[in-house]
Amino acid sequence: MKLITAIVKPYRLDEVKTALQELGVHGLTVTEASGYGRQRGHTEVYRGAEYQVDLVPKVRIEVVVEDAVSDAVIDAIVKAAQTGKIGDGKVWALPVETVVRVRTGERGPDAL
């Protein structure tokens, strides 16, 4: 199994969700996140005083999937989140040892 983490622009979340549903991924976790990459932050002006805002709002999407579909899921997320502009985010995958469904105690791929 793989844990796929995607940091993307908040307004792409709906597209990513739809794309994952089409692939049969029915569960995901979303967290509001802040960060910056190459685009750095942005500037805000209040009564003429400029504030450099380093951290930009992002969402972090996490899904755990079976190894076989991992690449397809990554591709789907990238395609759905891509705007081609700076600040589109990152997607990465990590191996997962165990998953347990809390309600039933099922383990492994059955718990997904």
Add this chain to the structure above:
Amino acid sequence: MTTFAAAHADTGDTAWLLAATALVLLMTPGLALFYGGMVRTKSVLNMLMMSFVSIALVTVVWLACGYSLAFGEDAGDGLIGGLKHAGMAGLGPDSVQGTVPTLLFATFQLTFAIITAALVSGAIADRAKFSAWLVFVPLWAVLVYVPVSHWVWGPGGWIAHHLGALDFAGGLPVEITSGASGLALCLVLGPRLGFKKDAMRPHNLPMVMLGAGLLWFGWFGFNAGSALGANGLAAAVFLNTLAAGCTGLLGWLFVEQKRDGHPTTLGAASGAVAGLVAITPSCGSVSLLGALVVGLAAGAVCSYAVSWKFKLNYDDSLDVVGVHLVGGIVGTLLIGVFAEKAMTGGTEGLLYGGGLAQLGKQAVAVAVVGAYTFGVTYGIGKLLDKVMGFRATEEQEHTGLDLTVHAETAYDHGVLGHGAPVSSSVVPSAQKVQSQA
């Protein structure tokens, strides 16, 4: 504000002034929102509280002696009123001032004193010791607001009667005193931790806009109510007030667009307030053209004045100096340029052939009120700082005054960290035990 020996109050005038008084009182909660939106989340409740307690504190001290000292018979040289009406002694439902009940006139004036005290709090946002503010407000109301309002509006007050400077609705007692006092207090307290280093952006701009809207609404009572009657002058003042707020807004936005590249909501709110500040002294003496120019000038000048604090290193947190002191000076001085006979009944400004005489009188009034106010407020501030401390502790300031002083937070962020109530009066004892476990 001469006392006429009219036997009966005029019903129309009384009705309007009753409404106007309520309008002016609403400005202080409006100011609380205007200021509250501009601070950070961790001290917004404290900011609101400084305004709300001003309503209570100033009311008590005004009824005890403030009204009498400001508007009682002059006790000598136009400097201060007497104590004849301390505790509102001798005033009842039948007492009449001009064409309105004296008790109503006193209440109308009280609402001015309230908002002036509340205005000062913007200069010391996020770091004042609350108990010191509770002591400061009554002292300041008696030692600063009361004498200055006597000079300008009280019977025999020297600025109106000896000097001959004009101030219709409070450029001197309200705008310049709040601004100069704000400057004095922010110097006494010193800058917020992280001033010029940390981002201290306003946490809720819609709240600022709502506050500005309420201020504008109330300002019609403030200015047009100062005509003390339901008449043509009140109508002219009303229109001048609207006009100056509009050009103030436009002036500020114009500067922002040119200077920063974006017209901002905070700029629109601040510009409208700056225009309203400047028209406050001048609304009853300038022509409509004058009102448009006064507003525009204030909006443009104040949009620059708010950045002086970064160069000169005083943390006037919410720009009481940049908007109220500077805007108040602009409006009070421009009376000397735009005063017209149709409004003043005699006095004319530079533009209408009155020469420089009135401008000179206005300048003297600005200088004396500014210096007196700054000096006395600085003294009160230093004294309180010595006796009880005027600044919150570093820890309180870091954590936020809401939690450390008031045991509250403004917003329930997220789902974690909010436990069950522990007071036995609101939960059954079983739950209480559970939540403590």
